[in-house]
Amino acid sequence: MSLPHWARAAPDRAVYASNVSGVWQVYAWDVAADIRRRVSDHPVGVLEGMPTSDGSGVIFWQEDTGDETGRWLVQPFAGGEAVPLLDGVPVGWNEGLTQADRLIVAGVSTREGAFEIYTVEHGMPARSIAQGTEWMSIAGVLDDGADLAGLSSDGTLVALQHAEHGDITHPALRIVDPRTGALVGERGDGTSAVVATAWSPIPGDQRLAVVHEPDDRERTGIWDLATGDWHDLEVDLPGDQAIVDWYPDARSVLLAHRLDGRDALYRVEVATGSVRSAALASAPTQPCGSATPTASTGPGSWTMLGRSRSRSDRPLPRAAHSTSGGSRTIAISRCTAGSWSPRARGHTRS
Helix, strand or coil, X not given: CCCCEECCCCCCEEEEEECCCCCCEEXXXXXXXXXXXXXXXXXXXXXXXXXXXXCCEEEEEEECCCCCEEEEEEEECXXXXXXXXXXXXXXXXXXXXXXXXXXEEXXXXXXXXXXXXXXXXXCCCCEEEEEECXXXXXXXHHHCCHHHHCECCCCCCEEEEECCCCCCCCCEEEXXXXXXXXXXXXXCCCCCCEEEEEECXXXXXXXXXXXXXXXXXXXXEEEECCCCCEEECCCCCCCEEEEEEXXXXXXXXXXXXXXXXXXXXEEEECCCCCEEECCCCCCCCCXXXXXXXXXXXXXXXXXXXXXXXXXXXXXXXXXXXXXXXXXXXXXXXXXXXXCEEECCCCEEEC
């Protein structure tokens, strides 16, 4: 099974993919009631799904023939008929989808070699805001993080990755107005990758966490689109570094550090650059919020956190997996005001 995606305004509603039936399909999960329901039923299989931002529906990408071309469908969270999500968007290859309140931005590429970004405002037909013949997608789509890196928290900016200056391995980053397509900012010339990873979770805060490669190593920066200011995080760690997400108060970020094939997680204060361990133990009990879990992961290596964020004032579910002794463990915890506490089942597979 995949790690889940949570609805932004309904943290107890999640969507994940599983091959428990023998074919990958998308499932809806009511976390509070611990009720799971299979959403898709397609012989080719369905891998990509997410809740609508308000949690009322499940969105999933369905192929027709297995060549990866398809379209986005939506079904009520509790079940019902699946219908096309985006009116006027052609069948093609998925180049990402990101949501904000009453707004969807999606990318599609076609057999004719066209790449196009569409905006859909609530109840309105889709409108094209960007087109090209070189690769272009919603930011975050390559690592399942379009929910974090695509639209800003207030839906006023959208981040796009493109290969107009180079190739898909060295993408540039473009920020546009999702309603008009007007250019707001551009970084990258094709000589090295510039990749968006997460917008600040605070509406109106236009800071974007970015990973780039100035010296053939992944380094992290913060780009403030309101002022145009860019500053790199000066973190004295060897190896590659990548910002996974912001903490809820947007004063610090969660940093993944990779060295010799092992990942570790750190909490980095944006203003001061101070670094603390942020690794989760198998049964963490340390306070969250202003205090940070500092337990060691032991012999394993935490290699991923769920790339989906619920933006609300309710407790935030988080997911991670670790690898130890040849097995992978997926752990899901809920960060409450007082502690990190196990929330759902873990799954271990050899």
